[in-house]
Amino acid sequence: MPRLTIDGREIEAAAGRTVMEAATDAGIFIPYFCWHPKLSVPGNCRICVVGVEDKGGEWVEIACNMPVTEGMVVYTNSEKVRARRKATMQFITLNHPVDCGICDKAGECTLQDYHYEYNGERSISVDAKAHATKHYSLSPRIVLDNERCIQCTRCVRFTREISKSNGLGMQNRADHSLVRAVEDGSFANDPYSDNVIDICPVGALLSRSFLHKARVWYLKPTASVCPGCSRGCTVNLWHRRPEWRLRAPGMRAQNETIDRVTPLENPAVNGPWICNKGRDIAKVLGRARAETAMLKGRPAELQGAIAQARSLIAAARKPVAVVSSWASNEELAAFKAALGARFSVLVKADHEPEPGEVVQDDILIRADKNPNTAGARALFGEAPLALPPDADLVLVWGEGLDFGLIPAGAKIVYLNAWLQPENGHADVFFPTSIQTERDGHYTNFAGVTSAFTQCFPRPAGVADAQALFAALAGQAGGGE
Amino acid sequence: MTMPGRKVIMNFEVTPTSHSLEEYRARGGYATLEKALKLQPADITKEVTASGLLGHGGAAFPVGRKWGVMKPIPGEIHYLCANADEGEPGTFKDRWILENAPHLLVESMLITSYALGVRHAFVYIRGEFDLPYRRIQGAIDEAYAAGYLGKPVFGTDFALDIVVYRGAGSYVCGEASGLITSIEGRKPYPRNRPPRLTVRGLYQKPTVINNVESLANITGIIRMGAEEFRKIGTAKSPGTQLISISGHIAKPGVYEVEYGYPWAKFLDEDCGGMLHGAKMKCVVPGGISTKVLTRAEIEPLTLCHESVNPAGSGIGSGGMIAIAEGTCMVRLLQVLLRFYHHESCGQCTPCREGMGWMHRIIDRIVEGKGVPEDIDRLYAISAANDGTTICGMGDAAGYATVGILNKYRDEFEYFITNRRSKFDGRLECLA
Amino acid sequence: MKHLIPEFEKMKERYPEGFESSLVLPCLRRIQEDRGFVAEEDIVALVDYLKVPRIQVEEVLSYYTMLRRKPIGRFHLQACRNIACSMRGAEGVIAHLSRKLGVKPGQTTPDGTFTLTEVECLGSCGTAPVVMVNEAYHENMSTEKLDRLVDELAAGVRAGGK
Numbered sequence A: 001m002p003r004l005t006i007d008g009r010e011i012e013a014a015a016g017r018t019v020m021e022a023a024t025d026a027g028i029f030i031p032y033f034c035w036h037p038k039l040s041v042p043g044n045c046r047i048c049v050v051g052v053e054d055k056g057g058e059w060v061e062i063a064c065n066m067p068v069t070e071g072m073v074v075y076t077n078s079e080k081v082r083a084r085r086k087a088t089m090q091f092i093t094l095n096h097p098v099d100c101g102i103c104d105k106a107g108e109c110t111l112q113d114y115h116y117e118y119n120g121e122r123s124i125s126v127d128a129k130a131h132a133t134k135h136y137s138l139s140p141r142i143v144l145d146n147e148r149c150i151q152c153t154r155c156v157r158f159t160r161e162i163s164k165s166n167g168l169g170m171q172n173r174a175d176h177s178l179v180r181a182v183e184d185g186s187f188a189n190d191p192y193s194d195n196v197i198d199i200c201p202v203g204a205l206l207s208r209s210f211l212h213k214a215r216v217w218y219l220k221p222t223a224s225v226c227p228g229c230s231r232g233c234t235v236n237l238w239h240r241r242p243e244w245r246l247r248a249p250g251m252r253a254q255n256e257t258i259d260r261v262t263p264l265e266n267p268a269v270n271g272p273w274i275c276n277k278g279r280d281i282a283k284v285l286g287r288a289r290a291e292t293a294m295l296k297g298r299p300a301e302l303q304g305a306i307a308q309a310r311s312l313i314a315a316a317r318k319p320v321a322v323v324s325s326w327a328s329n330e331e332l333a334a335f336k337a338a339l340g341a342r343f344s345v346l347v348k349a350d351h352e353p354e355p356g357e358v359v360q361d362d363i364l365i366r367a368d369k370n371p372n373t374a375g376a377r378a379l380f381g382e383a384p385l386a387l388p389p390d391a392d393l394v395l396v397w398g399e400g401l402d403f404g405l406i407p408a409g410a411k412i413v414y415l416n417a418w419l420q421p422e423n424g425h426a427d428v429f430f431p432t433s434i435q436t437e438r439d440g441h442y443t444n445f446a447g448v449t450s451a452f453t454q455c456f457p458r459p460a461g462v463a464d465a466q467a468l469f470a471a472l473a474g475q476a477g478g479g480e
Numbered sequence B: 001m002t003m004p005g006r007k008v009i010m011n012f013e014v015t016p017t018s019h020s021l022e023e024y025r026a027r028g029g030y031a032t033l034e035k036a037l038k039l040q041p042a043d044i045t046k047e048v049t050a051s052g053l054l055g056h057g058g059a060a061f062p063v064g065r066k067w068g069v070m071k072p073i074p075g076e077i078h079y080l081c082a083n084a085d086e087g088e089p090g091t092f093k094d095r096w097i098l099e100n101a102p103h104l105l106v107e108s109m110l111i112t113s114y115a116l117g118v119r120h121a122f123v124y125i126r127g128e129f130d131l132p133y134r135r136i137q138g139a140i141d142e143a144y145a146a147g148y149l150g151k152p153v154f155g156t157d158f159a160l161d162i163v164v165y166r167g168a169g170s171y172v173c174g175e176a177s178g179l180i181t182s183i184e185g186r187k188p189y190p191r192n193r194p195p196r197l198t199v200r201g202l203y204q205k206p207t208v209i210n211n212v213e214s215l216a217n218i219t220g221i222i223r224m225g226a227e228e229f230r231k232i233g234t235a236k237s238p239g240t241q242l243i244s245i246s247g248h249i250a251k252p253g254v255y256e257v258e259y260g261y262p263w264a265k266f267l268d269e270d271c272g273g274m275l276h277g278a279k280m281k282c283v284v285p286g287g288i289s290t291k292v293l294t295r296a297e298i299e300p301l302t303l304c305h306e307s308v309n310p311a312g313s314g315i316g317s318g319g320m321i322a323i324a325e326g327t328c329m330v331r332l333l334q335v336l337l338r339f340y341h342h343e344s345c346g347q348c349t350p351c352r353e354g355m356g357w358m359h360r361i362i363d364r365i366v367e368g369k370g371v372p373e374d375i376d377r378l379y380a381i382s383a384a385n386d387g388t389t390i391c392g393m394g395d396a397a398g399y400a401t402v403g404i405l406n407k408y409r410d411e412f413e414y415f416i417t418n419r420r421s422k423f424d425g426r427l428e429c430l431a
Numbered sequence C: 001m002k003h004l005i006p007e008f009e010k011m012k013e014r015y016p017e018g019f020e021s022s023l024v025l026p027c028l029r030r031i032q033e034d035r036g037f038v039a040e041e042d043i044v045a046l047v048d049y050l051k052v053p054r055i056q057v058e059e060v061l062s063y064y065t066m067l068r069r070k071p072i073g074r075f076h077l078q079a080c081r082n083i084a085c086s087m088r089g090a091e092g093v094i095a096h097l098s099r100k101l102g103v104k105p106g107q108t109t110p111d112g113t114f115t116l117t118e119v120e121c122l123g124s125c126g127t128a129p130v131v132m133v134n135e136a137y138h139e140n141m142s143t144e145k146l147d148r149l150v151d152e153l154a155a156g157v158r159a160g161g162k
């Protein structure tokens, strides 16, 4: 294990590590644009220069491609390093547009940050800026601004090395090089394409769904888990900060909506990536909600519904429960504690693959399109979803069950979050909360458990399943 | 072109058929290969190292030292590439070898491949070359037919395949790692070192890349032995240099110059002096990426590394360009910066942005819209490209620029102040 | 492109195994020689034949100056504008050609006979100025020699020959 000194701090690094990696591991920051821990090292941006002591002098080289050696003495902020970094920043900003005011990346842009940190001066060029394509459509999901692109090739390498779609390339040469999508349009089919928006160090790659939607400093990330498949990628759900809520009447939808989804890096599950379905999860979570309890399709008070359900459960000879694979571990445990002994329990898939959706690949996407099948099965076993013909009460939890499978004559108690036709067919219907309205955990296909956190208040009239089960079992509390 | 002094390469009379296998064999061709195959591979590398042969591609890196990194481990894959990209403006010497002595290159590549444990070798030739391509491809085809290539040769188990790989118009393909990426069929982005190409080169396998002229010397070195070879040239620059001279010179062409030959004599006598009897202003010593030297500066110099390097320039690629008095150095630099801008691969920041920036500045000066700070800016951009880029291209553009600015700053100041050239923007040499 | 596959197969023989990607450039050169440019159907067929990512072929096509995806004139006049040629009158050569053909560098004559292009050093500086006509180098050019050359080529076209 070579030992080296960075800015006077002695550190140890595994042989074969680069100075960039060794520094990062030791918590020492060296600026970078093109380097990315999960991608190959092109060493093209040249911002990561460091000084290395050499025979009394100092030579300056890029840190991201420099292997550590025993006894190496490295400076990340010497005079030479500062001068060279500044010159590099001047090159990078030479033809960069002054777009921050209308750029979605502003506020989380590496170039902005580094400009203040390492340059901070006005342009030294007297020539007009060179222009390039703006608002170029890379795919139906992504817009490219070539003027803002600093040609770090992170996006290109991502499609080559991670998503393997080979969907992007760098066309032409010199300062008229352009990021472009492959002409057969196949970049549009890369189910991981939107990751390039995150890894772009500047605002060159823009999400069409987020385009000019909000300044990022009005938004707040809440840690969550993507429910799109049993990988359970950890994500940040971005929504308006409470202090920046829109005050005008009728703004609840804007204030309580997920504006964008980004990966929450997690070495145990998804690394720094998620798939496009995760990006679009707001569409799934934003469907019309059921907000009123019902008895045989007629609106009812929650308390009345609870009383009715309780008596149906008490009267049943053969009650069967079909639990949700979108329920949290906490909710599932609450069900088991309260009603587990009373019911025979089956686990269902709330969601099946949609037509056209990638079913499974060897990157992230799993065929099971539910986030907590593993959590549910851990409590309720692997039994196939076959309803016994003599069941006389079926408690269905969550969407996705064909009600035609329920034996004729059996009573139905239904818990669902969405406004769906089945709701009215149940003897008792309870509207339930969704992931963004509560805290909880999911366990993914590999047994890794991840937490999600509440973003928005639970709407009035919607029951919290955890409390509801206790009430149905006859304990105190009423689900609200 | 005829030249006094001893020869290693241009040592036969060129006729319409002198490039053929038959005539090459009549001159003793492929006898050295037979001799080499009786030596141990390591002994060949030892001999080449002892010869002191310096690379002729531009950097004058010792050939033996490069080869020494590659250990011919049996079963390991190694590659050899002859660099026939010849892209450095002012350089056309490798073309002479390809056209007139293609079998010398083939024989040398066979010997080199044997020394380095290479089974597959490449000649990377610039895309525009047509006759040179046909000549080298023809020689290789002849060598296949004669059994020197494609199967075990001279009763040994050593066999070699050579592919001629044609470029398609790009200067950075002459840079060793750009060349390799080009042979991999991809956009020819040069690569960062480490790793060195002799450790991980073509398709990540150890690869030696040498200039055509460097390789063409190998047959001679093995034939005469390192000791004899060292008697040619000077102690620090053994052997000869093919110099291709162009510009305002009376007898442009390719000359084989024994290292240590007086520079002024070479120009005034062997090359017939300046065109139309003009006075000489300065000379580009070895390709445009070497710094210009004034006539006064070269007066005491001899053509060898130890004489030219201390003068602040280099023998480079041997692409010498003579420039007459009355030539506008501002417009000349414009031509060069346009070229560097055109040829930057665009991969790394200082070169990609710097080349375009310098080109825009010089264009503006020539339009009569220069500002005094432009000169400092050109210096600063050059400095910011010195040793900061992935390949030597950024550095090269800086050297060319600084070389001209250092010596002809007054012409730039004149152009900026008076909004016109001190020499009518002239590039040609008037009769 | 498909009719060239037997040729490509033969070319492959001298390459080491696993060098399919290397064939991209020689195949593109050969296709262009055959058709005059590289067409969309060639790209599709080549990607299918070599099993390389299409983006690689697109990048290569856009990078190299000698490759093109659109047809050009029957005679491609490529005039060197680099240092040695400029010092021997290349600017005059290019201006003269431009006037004579009535096109700017980068353009093709309306009858599709000539395309004029400015190029960088062709490695023929000793015989400057140099103009390439298709594959052939024409060295030590002068306006008189150019006139003769262009007139001969044009006459050949009018006579229906090559």
Ligand SMILES: Cc1cc2nc3c(=O)[nH]c(=O)nc-3n(C[C@H](O)[C@H](O)[C@H](O)COP(=O)(O)O)c2cc1C
Residues within 6 Å of the ligand: B054, B055, B056, B057, B058, B059, B060, B061, B063, B083, B084, B085, B086, B087, B088, B171, B172, B173, B174, B175, B176, B177, B209, B210, B211, B212, B214, B215, B391, B392, B393, B396
């Ligand atoms: C931008 C650039 C262009 C180059 N072009 C050529 C070239 O055309 N021919 C050549 O032999 N070397 C060229 N070189 C030098 C090569 O990188 C390499 O050093 C050389 O081929 C090694 O051969 P040698 O050691 O035998 O000289 C170039 C270098 C750079 C940086």
Ligand code: SF4
Residues within 6 Å of the ligand: A096, A097, A098, A099, A100, A101, A103, A104, A105, A106, A107, A109, A110, A111, A112, A148, A202, A203, A204
């Ligand atoms: S990419 Fe960054 S620096 Fe450029 S306009 Fe956008 S926010 Fe500003």
Ligand code: SF4
Residues within 6 Å of the ligand: A148, A149, A150, A151, A152, A153, A154, A155, A156, A179, A196, A199, A200, A201, A202, A204, A205
């Ligand atoms: S678009 Fe962004 S990620 Fe892609 S090369 Fe440009 S700056 Fe880098």
Ligand code: SF4
Residues within 6 Å of the ligand: B172, B189, B190, B343, B344, B345, B346, B347, B348, B349, B351, B352, B389, B390, B391, B392, B393, B394, B395
């Ligand atoms: S120095 Fe220029 S040519 Fe070389 S890699 Fe960088 S951008 Fe490309």
Ligand code: FES
Residues within 6 Å of the ligand: A031, A032, A033, A034, A035, A042, A043, A044, A045, A046, A047, A048, A049, A062, A063, A064, A065
């Ligand atoms: S981060 Fe090292 S060169 Fe870009």
Ligand code: FES
Residues within 6 Å of the ligand: B089, B090, B091, C080, C081, C082, C083, C084, C085, C086, C120, C121, C122, C123, C124, C125, C128, C130
């Ligand atoms: S400058 Fe024209 S061929 Fe070299």
